[in-house]
Amino acid sequence: MQTASRLAAVALMVVLATSGVFPAAAQEPFPTKPITVWVGFPPGGATDILMRALAEGAEKHLGQKVVVVNKPGAAGAVATAELAKQRPDGYTIVCNTDTPITRSPHLREVEYDPFRDLTFINRVGTFKVVFAVRADTPHRTWRDLVEWAKKNPGQLTFGTPGVATTPSLVMTRIAAREGFTFRAVPFAGDGPSVSALLGGHVAVLGGSSVAVSSYVQAKRMRVLLVSDPEGLDYAPEAVSFAKAGYDVESTTAVVTFGPKGMPPQVVARLAKAFDEAAKTETFLGVARKSETTVGQPLTGQALADWLRKVGSNYEQLIKEAGLYKSEKK
Amino acid sequence: MDALLSIAHGLQVALQPTNLFFCFVGVFVGTLVGVLPGIGPVGTMSLLLPATFHLSPVGAIIMLAGIYYGAQYGGSTTSILVNIPGEASSIVTGLDGYQLARQGRAGPALGMAALGSFAGGVVGIGGLVLLAAPLAEAALSFGPPEYFALMCVSLVVLTFLSQGSMYKSLMMGLLGLLLSGVGLDMFTSAPRFTLGLDELTDGIGLIPLVMGLFGIAEILVNLEHPTTRRVYETPLGTVLPTAADWLAARWAIVRGAVIGFLLGILPGGGAVLSSFVAYAVEKRLSRHPERFGRGAIEGVAAPETGNNAAAQASFIPLLSLGIPPNVVMAVLFGGLLVHGITPGPLLIQQHPDLFWGVVASMLVGNVMLLALNLPLIGLWVRLLRVPYDVLFPLILMVCVVGVYSVNHSRMDVYVMVVFGLVGYLMQKLGYAAAPLALAYVLGPILESALRQSLSLSGGSFAIFFTRPIAAVSLAVMAALIVLQVATHWRRQPTTAPPGERRRT
Numbered sequence: 001m002q003t004a005s006r007l008a009a010v011a012l013m014v015v016l017a018t019s020g021v022f023p024a025a026a027q028e029p030f031p032t033k034p035i036t037v038w039v040g041f042p043p044g045g046a047t048d049i050l051m052r053a054l055a056e057g058a059e060k061h062l063g064q065k066v067v068v069v070n071k072p073g074a075a076g077a078v079a080t081a082e083l084a085k086q087r088p089d090g091y092t093i094v095c096n097t098d099t100p101i102t103r104s105p106h107l108r109e110v111e112y113d114p115f116r117d118l119t120f121i122n123r124v125g126t127f128k129v130v131f132a133v134r135a136d137t138p139h140r141t142w143r144d145l146v147e148w149a150k151k152n153p154g155q156l157t158f159g160t161p162g163v164a165t166t167p168s169l170v171m172t173r174i175a176a177r178e179g180f181t182f183r184a185v186p187f188a189g190d191g192p193s194v195s196a197l198l199g200g201h202v203a204v205l206g207g208s209s210v211a212v213s214s215y216v217q218a219k220r221m222r223v224l225l226v227s228d229p230e231g232l233d234y235a236p237e238a239v240s241f242a243k244a245g246y247d248v249e250s251t252t253a254v255v256t257f258g259p260k261g262m263p264p265q266v267v268a269r270l271a272k273a274f275d276e277a278a279k280t281e282t283f284l285g286v287a288r289k290s291e292t293t294v295g296q297p298l299t300g301q302a303l304a305d306w307l308r309k310v311g312s313n314y315e316q317l318i319k320e321a322g323l324y325k326s327e328k329k
Numbered sequence: 330m331d332a333l334l335s336i337a338h339g340l341q342v343a344l345q346p347t348n349l350f351f352c353f354v355g356v357f358v359g360t361l362v363g364v365l366p367g368i369g370p371v372g373t374m375s376l377l378l379p380a381t382f383h384l385s386p387v388g389a390i391i392m393l394a395g396i397y398y399g400a401q402y403g404g405s406t407t408s409i410l411v412n413i414p415g416e417a418s419s420i421v422t423g424l425d426g427y428q429l430a431r432q433g434r435a436g437p438a439l440g441m442a443a444l445g446s447f448a449g450g451v452v453g454i455g456g457l458v459l460l461a462a463p464l465a466e467a468a469l470s471f472g473p474p475e476y477f478a479l480m481c482v483s484l485v486v487l488t489f490l491s492q493g494s495m496y497k498s499l500m501m502g503l504l505g506l507l508l509s510g511v512g513l514d515m516f517t518s519a520p521r522f523t524l525g526l527d528e529l530t531d532g533i534g535l536i537p538l539v540m541g542l543f544g545i546a547e548i549l550v551n552l553e554h555p556t557t558r559r560v561y562e563t564p565l566g567t568v569l570p571t572a573a574d575w576l577a578a579r580w581a582i583v584r585g586a587v588i589g590f591l592l593g594i595l596p597g598g599g600a601v602l603s604s605f606v607a608y609a610v611e612k613r614l615s616r617h618p619e620r621f622g623r624g625a626i627e628g629v630a631a632p633e634t635g636n637n638a639a640a641q642a643s644f645i646p647l648l649s650l651g652i653p654p655n656v657v658m659a660v661l662f663g664g665l666l667v668h669g670i671t672p673g674p675l676l677i678q679q680h681p682d683l684f685w686g687v688v689a690s691m692l693v694g695n696v697m698l699l700a701l702n703l704p705l706i707g708l709w710v711r712l713l714r715v716p717y718d719v720l721f722p723l724i725l726m727v728c729v730v731g732v733y734s735v736n737h738s739r740m741d742v743y744v745m746v747v748f749g750l751v752g753y754l755m756q757k758l759g760y761a762a763a764p765l766a767l768a769y770v771l772g773p774i775l776e777s778a779l780r781q782s783l784s785l786s787g788g789s790f791a792i793f794f795t796r797p798i799a800a801v802s803l804a805v806m807a808a809l810i811v812l813q814v815a816t817h818w819r820r821q822p823t824t825a826p827p828g829e830r831r832r833t
Contacts, residue, residue, distance in 0.1 A: 042659070043374070043375025045659065048663060049378075052378060052667075053382075056382065069737055070375060070736070071737050071738065072531075072736060073528060073531050073736065073738070074527050074530035074531055077527050078527050078530070078531075078738070081527045107518045108520050108530075110527065111527050154787065157784075157785055162515070163515060163516055164518045183784050183785060183787060184784065185473070185781050185784045185785055186516060186781070187777075187781070188777065191652050191653050191659070194652060195468075195469060195650075195652050196473070199470055199471070201472030201473065201785065202785070210666075210671075213671060213673075214676075215674060218673060218674040218675045220674060282382060285669055286666065286667055289669055289670075323517060323518060
C-alpha cells in the first residue's frame, strides 16, 4: 500500500516536472548531468590539450563529467555554427580559438553572427606569436632583418601557418609600416612551416611560440620578434612588438562559449569552474608547455567586449591584406 | 654499437611489466579500431589521451603508439574480406586481397598481410634505430618544389595501378584531383565549391569518401547478385600462405619495406603513398602484371609491408626533430606535451628512457601483434560464412557509426552515402575507384606545393629545374611516361595516348 502511494507520488512528480508545472525541479543547481564541450579543432593541437586539461579540473568543481568531443572544421567555424543551433542550457558548449569569432566572418560568409548568436563564457588563455629565423642566418636582430628586406625588395621569403592567421596578417601591417615587400608562403599549420624554415626553404617564419621553443633551445633557430610585452624566457634577445614600435594588438586566444540566451547563473557557474580548474597543476603544466599565457581570466560581457575590439582590429588587418570577403567577389 | 647499447637499454624499459601491459593494451585496441571501418587511430588516441594524464610518460606514449601501428595490422582485414578498407592505407590491399578472398583464399591473404606488416614493422624499427637522426635531417631538404616533383612522380605511378582501360583510370585520377579542390583556397581563404556549407570548407572528408566508394558501393553491387554468396561457400583453404605464396612474395616484402620506410620519413608522405607505390612497383616489375587485380599474393604483401614500414618510419620526424608528419603524430605530440615533454631536436638526449623505451616497445608490440593476428585469421575467415542478409546490415551500421564518430559530423554520413551511389555507378560502368581515392589524397599536397614553390620563386618555374632533388624527380617522371607510352605503342602501334600529356 505504502509502495503504491509512493509510486504514485513519484509518477506525479515526473509528470509535473516534465510538464513544467513544478518549477522547483528546473531550479535544481546546474549541472545535473554531464556537460559536453566541443573543441573546434583536431585532437592533439594546443586548443584541444588545453581544454582536456581544463575539463579534468572543472569536473571536480561541477560534480559532473565534462566530456570533450572534437568537432574540427574550418578553423572552428563548423563547431560554432552547429553550436548556435543548440539549446542554451549550458550542457553543450564550445572551446575554440577566437578565429571563428574575430576573423572568419570577415574572410567569408559564415552561418552565424558571432556577436548575436553566442554567449561568451571565459577566456582560457592566449598564445604568443613569434617571428623566428634559422640560427645560422646573418640577421642578428629584427632591425637587421627589416633593413635587409628594405634593400632587397620582394626577396624576403616568409613562412606562415596559413593565410589570414595572426602572424601572416601582422606581417602585412609591419611590412607596410616599415616599407618593405616580401613573399608570403602559407603552409598547413606550424609543423610544415617549421620544417620549411629548418630546411632553409624560407628565410623567416611567423608562428606560435610552442612550435619553435624546442629549436631555440637546441640552437637551431633564433626568435627575433614576439607579440608578448613580457618577452620570452627561452629567448631573451627577442624584442616585443611594443619595443619594436609596432602598435598591433593581435593575439590568438582560446575561449569558451555557448549558444545565445544562456542563463547568467549558468554562465557564472561554468566560468567559475573553469577559473578554478585553471589553477590546478595539470592545467598549469600544459599551459607552460604549450607556451600559453594564462592567469588573466576574462568572462561574460568583458570577454564579449574584448572580442569585439580584437574583431574590429582583425577586420582592419584583413582589409589591408586584401583578403576581405567582399573583395573576392 | 651505440645504437645497440641504447636499444638494449630501451628493451629494459619496454620489458618492465607495466610497460608491457600498456604495450599490449595499445596494440590490442589498435587492432580493433583498425578492423572497424571508419573508427581510426586518431579518434581513439585522442579519446584515451586524458586517461594517460596519470600514467608515466613512457607508458602513455608506448600505449598511444601501439594503437597507431596496431591499426595498420587490423586495417587490412576488412579490406581483404569485404573490400571495405579499414584505413586509407589499406585501399590498395583490397585490390588483390578481396579477389583472393573471393577465390576462397582469404586465409593466406590475411596471413600474408600480417606477416608482411611484421616484416615492414621490423625494417622500419631497424631504420629508426640506426638512421633516425641523419634521415630526419635529409628529409628537411624536401621543400615545396621537391614535394611538387614527388607528387608528379606519384601521379604517374598511380596510372600503373590500372586494370583494364588506362583512359578510364586517368579519368578517375583527374576526378579525384578535381574533388580535392573543394574547400577553402589556401592562399586567399576563399571558399571553393563548398555550396555555402561550413562543413565543406575543409573539403570532402577522406574517410567518408573512401567508405562510400568502396564500402557502400560494394554492398550495393553485391545486393544485385545473390549468386555471389556461393563463392564464400567454397572451401576456405588453409590459413597460412603456402610455400608458393612465399616464393612469389619474398621480393615484394623486401621492396615494400624499403619503399615504405623511405616514404614514411617524409612529412606528409606516409602510409597511404607508400602502400600504392609499393604495389605499383611490384606490378611494374612482375613478369605477369596481368595477374595483379585478380588475386596476386604479391599485391597483398607489398602494400601491407609498405604501410607498416611507413607507420614506423613516421615516428622519425616526430621523435628526432619534433615535427609531426601526420595527424596521428600530432596527437602523440600533444600527448608528449601533456606529460611535460616538448618534442624537439633535444628529445633523444634529454629523455633517452622515453625515446629508446618507446622504440624498443615497438619491437615488442610487433611481436605481440603477430601473435595476436595469426590466430584471429581463422575467426575473421569464419565471418564470411555469415549469410549476406545478416552481414550487410551489420557492415552498413558499422560504416555509418564509424564515419560519424570521426568528426561527429552528419555531413560526413551524407557524403559517404552520395559517394556510395557514385561508386556503385562507377563499378557498373567499369571505372576503378582506387585511382580516384589516391589522386584525392595527393591532390591537396600537389596544389599547395606548386603554389608555395611559385610564391618562393616569385612566379618562375625555373625553381623546379634548378633544385637537384626536384629536377631528378621530374626526370624520373618523364622517363616513366616515355616508358609507358612506348609499351602502349608497341601493343597498339596506331594509337598514341593523348591522355598522358596532362601529367607533364
